[in-house]
Amino acid sequence: MNFINRAIKNVTRKYSKSILLVLTFFLIGNLVIIGLGVSNASKSAKILTRKKMRAVVTYKVDYEKVWAYMDSIEDEDERDKFYKDFPSIKLEDVVQFLADDRVKIANALSSSMWYADEKGSLDFVHLNNKREEEMSGSSEQCYYDETGTQVCETYREPYFMIRCNMFPGMIEFEDGGYRIKEGRFYNQEEINEGDPVCVISENLSITNGLGVGDVITLSCGYSSLDTQRAGITAEDLENTFEVIGIYTHNSPLTPDSSNFEWASPYSNPDNMIFMPSTSAYLAQLTSLQKRFDYYSQNQNNYDGDYYLDEDNRPSEENMMKNIDIENATLLLNDPLDVDDFVDDYKGDLSQFVVLDANNEEFKKLAKPLDTLSMYANFIVWLVVINAVVIISLVTALTLKTREYEIGVLLSIGASKLKVIAQFFIELAIVAIIGFSLAVISGSLISKKVGAKVLEYQIASSDLNEDQGYSYDYFDPWSADYTTEISLDDLVAEYEVTISPLIIGEIYIMGLAIVLISVIIPSFMIMRYNPKKILMNTN
Amino acid sequence: MASILKLENINYSYIDGGYERVILDDLSYEFEEGKFYTVLGPSGSGKTTLLSIISGLDTAKSGEIYFKGQNIVRELGLHKYRRNCISIVFQSYNLISYLTAMENVMLAMSETDNRLPKDRKTVAYNLLKRFGIVKTKADRIVTQLSGGEQQRVAIARALASNVDLIFADEPTGNLDTATEKEIIAIFNELSHEFGKTIIVVTHSDTVSELSDERVLLKGGKLHTIATVKDKGF
Numbered sequence: 088m089n090f091i092n093r094a095i096k097n098v099t100r101k102y103s104k105s106i107l108l109v110l111t112f113f114l115i116g117n118l119v120i121i122g123l124g125v126s127n128a129s130k131s132a133k134i135l136t137r138k139k140m141r142a143v144v145t146y147k148v149d150y151e152k153v154w155a156y157m158d159s160i161e162d163e164d165e166r167d168k169f170y171k172d173f174p175s176i177k178l179e180d181v182v183q184f185l186a187d188d189r190v191k192i193a194n195a196l197s198s199s200m201w202y203a204d205e206k207g208s209l210d211f212v213h214l215n216n217k218r219e220e221e222m223s224g225s226s227e228q229c230y231y232d233e234t235g236t237q238v239c240e241t242y243r244e245p246y247f248m249i250r251c252n253m254f255p256g257m258i259e260f261e262d263g264g265y266r267i268k269e270g271r272f273y274n275q276e277e278i279n280e281g282d283p284v285c286v287i288s289e290n291l292s293i294t295n296g297l298g299v300g301d302v303i304t305l306s307c308g309y310s311s312l313d314t315q316r317a318g319i320t321a322e323d324l325e326n327t328f329e330v331i332g333i334y335t336h337n338s339p340l341t342p343d344s345s346n347f348e349w350a351s352p353y354s355n356p357d358n359m360i361f362m363p364s365t366s367a368y369l370a371q372l373t374s375l376q377k378r379f380d381y382y383s384q385n386q387n388n389y390d391g392d393y394y395l396d397e398d399n400r401p402s403e404e405n406m407m408k409n410i411d412i413e414n415a416t417l418l419l420n421d422p423l424d425v426d427d428f429v430d431d432y433k434g435d436l437s438q439f440v441v442l443d444a445n446n447e448e449f450k451k452l453a454k455p456l457d458t459l460s461m462y463a464n465f466i467v468w469l470v471v472i473n474a475v476v477i478i479s480l481v482t483a484l485t486l487k488t489r490e491y492e493i494g495v496l497l498s499i500g501a502s503k504l505k506v507i508a509q510f511f512i513e514l515a516i517v518a519i520i521g522f523s524l525a526v527i528s529g530s531l532i533s534k535k536v537g538a539k540v541l542e543y544q545i546a547s548s549d550l551n552e553d554q555g556y557s558y559d560y561f562d563p564w565s566a567d568y569t570t571e572i573s574l575d576d577l578v579a580e581y582e583v584t585i586s587p588l589i590i591g592e593i594y595i596m597g598l599a600i601v602l603i604s605v606i607i608p609s610f611m612i613m614r615y616n617p618k619k620i621l622m623n624t625n
Numbered sequence: 626m627a628s629i630l631k632l633e634n635i636n637y638s639y640i641d642g643g644y645e646r647v648i649l650d651d652l653s654y655e656f657e658e659g660k661f662y663t664v665l666g667p668s669g670s671g672k673t674t675l676l677s678i679i680s681g682l683d684t685a686k687s688g689e690i691y692f693k694g695q696n697i698v699r700e701l702g703l704h705k706y707r708r709n710c711i712s713i714v715f716q717s718y719n720l721i722s723y724l725t726a727m728e729n730v731m732l733a734m735s736e737t738d739n740r741l742p743k744d745r746k747t748v749a750y751n752l753l754k755r756f757g758i759v760k761t762k763a764d765r766i767v768t769q770l771s772g773g774e775q776q777r778v779a780i781a782r783a784l785a786s787n788v789d790l791i792f793a794d795e796p797t798g799n800l801d802t803a804t805e806k807e808i809i810a811i812f813n814e815l816s817h818e819f820g821k822t823i824i825v826v827t828h829s830d831t832v833s834e835l836s837d838e839r840v841l842l843k844g845g846k847l848h849t850i851a852t853v854k855d856k857g858f
């Protein structure tokens with residue numbers, strides 16, 4: 088009869104001892120399942136919620152750090168020097184990020200508000216709200232110029248939001264918020280060349296009877312005292328653009344939106360025009376050059392140093408240097424890569440720029456789940472350690488009563504390893520039975536315990552007051568592509584289920600408990616001398 | 626007759642209350658094949674120590690033991706020696722309480738035998754039957770058997786491994802006279818008919834008188850005090 092048979096017979100025939108051990112393992116198993124189940128549910132809820140969020144990383148200047156640094160500068164010259172070389176995000180960094188396989192698409196945006204041409208050949212999509220009624224296109228605006236003289240001139244409301252990118256494709260179009268209905272989006276070649284191309288909304292195309300291939304005329308400014316002084320004419324400001332694509336969108340700016348009545352025409356997503364940053368720059372080049380020339384000749388009134396340097400004069404050659412990227416946003420392929428991506432690059436960034444995964448809110452909201460997970464893991468470890476101690480002690484005590492049996496086995500030539508193996512199998516059998524029963528009961532209990540503990544965690548945290556950022560209107564300036572989430576989103580994903588993986592973990596853990604529990608008794612067995620046992624017994 | 630077990634200059638002592646107590650003193654002796662030996666001696670003379678050393682349960686401080694010419698420590702190894710060469714019958718039977726009589730007998734076979742489990746079972750039943758344990762009793766947990774029956778099971782287990790050398794430590798100490806005689810008869814049968822060497826440590830005159838050779842352990846040495854010849858066999 089081999090040691091496996093002996094182990095089975097010992098378990099089945101000494102059933103009162105076996106039942107007690109099964110019960111012990113059953114209780115241990117239940118606690119472990121509850122712990123693992125709850126911990127796993129917390130992790131899954133976080134992963135699922137993170138997956139629901141956009142995989143967005145923002146590359147931006149850390150203004151808090153900038154202001155803090157500036158406050159610390161005492162020397163005026165040094166402060167001026169810092170101003171002139173003010174921190175900014177760099178296009179080459181965004182290009183480097185984009186080369187990373189994890190990055191799907193990048194927005195390196197610059198935005199400006201533009202006008203229709205003098206003839207008004209392009210009408211905007213009307214909201215017909217109170218603002219349009221009251222402003223009716225223009226109003227008088229007064230201000231004090233640099234000589235301290237009050238100047239009044241007609242203010243013209245910009246109609247169009249020009250949203251420019253340095254890369255083909257945009258996050259808006261990638262995630263389904265915007266969709267090309269006809270034509271196409273601009274490509275890299277058009278960006279490199281600064282081709283005068285644009286993508287307009289379906290409603291704008293309908294309002295003006297436009298289609299793909301048609302040309303529109305836009306003005307990047309209007310005749311004002313400022314332009315007149317610099318000798319900028321209407322022709323300098325106006326440019327024609329070929330419509331290469333028409334888009335639709337699901338932006339929520341409707342009469343139900345909270346800012347609808349006072350929204351400007353350019354706030355209407357239908358009046359947003361997409362074009363390459365280089366195209367917008369070239370469209371403004373003549374006026375920029377004339378303005379530069381004027382300022383350089385009137386340096387006393389302006390920042391003389393800048394305008395005296397001919398290298399700063401806007402030109403096609405220094406186009407890339409002069410395009411001001413307001414912010415850059417990266418869309419990653421997998422939301423779960425976001426943290427690693429930020430960690431990988433944050434060491435390479437300069438002092439005042441950051442990669443922001445917008446994880447703070449998520450981390451804050453996930454805190455109850457983290458706490459829950461931490462406690463659950465703590466319980467698992469506590470139970471496992473206790474289990475090892477208890478089972479080791481029980482086994483060691485049992486050994487004392489089984490010394491005689493060990494002596495017999497050793498005297499008939501059974502090896503000590505086989506005796507240890509028999510003890511291991513005996514414990515493993517009861518552990519498997521106990522844990523199998525625990526899997527059934529634990530999966531039911533863990534659901535209820537998990538829900539109760541989470542409920543308590545949420546109730547005892549102050550998160551409910553802070554959550555609920557909900558923008559129900561379109562913000563034309565916003566380049567925030569992060570997904571707002573609430574605690575409800577997280578809790579909705581929280582579900583304690585005992586997956587096959589957890590069941591596998593439990594059995595592995597159980598066998599590990601048995602294995603460790605057998606170690607101490609094993610040392611005792613290895614020290615046993617059959618003569619002493621048997622002679623003492625006799 | 627050929628020697629089966631040869632003891633050469635065996636010494637064994639232990640420290641007791643600061644003094645060295647010598648149990649076996651340069652002991653040399655040869656046990657022959659097919660004989661039934663009884664080892665006698667007063668209490669504390671070291672009979673059990675001798676038995677544990679020659680059965681490989683313990684080791685001597687010095688000296689050599691040879692089984693069929695092979696050193697049991699250096700050539701055979703104590704573990705192999707216990708498993709393949711000898712069997713031991715104890716006064717308290719030393720059966721495993723959660724196994725049946727048949728399973729206890731099979732226990733010894735599993736360590737030495739390459740036969741199929743089914744065949745081993747048959748051998749175990751036959752052995753037990755030979756010692757008066759019928760199948761219905763053979764299938765009982767050993768704790769449900771009488772003392773005599775348990776001792777017979779223990780002897781059957783000793784025989785199951787089919788070794789040539791069987792040791793017994795006071796095997797009839799807990800048995801009534803009738804059963805004691807039965808057991809002695811079995812030992813005689815084993816040695817005379819099956820060529821087994823039986824070495825029994827005992828206080829019992831009944832047992833020693835019926836053995837082939839009586840050996841006295843005295844002053845740490847073994848002395849033959851009576852042989853078969855002396856008894857007129």
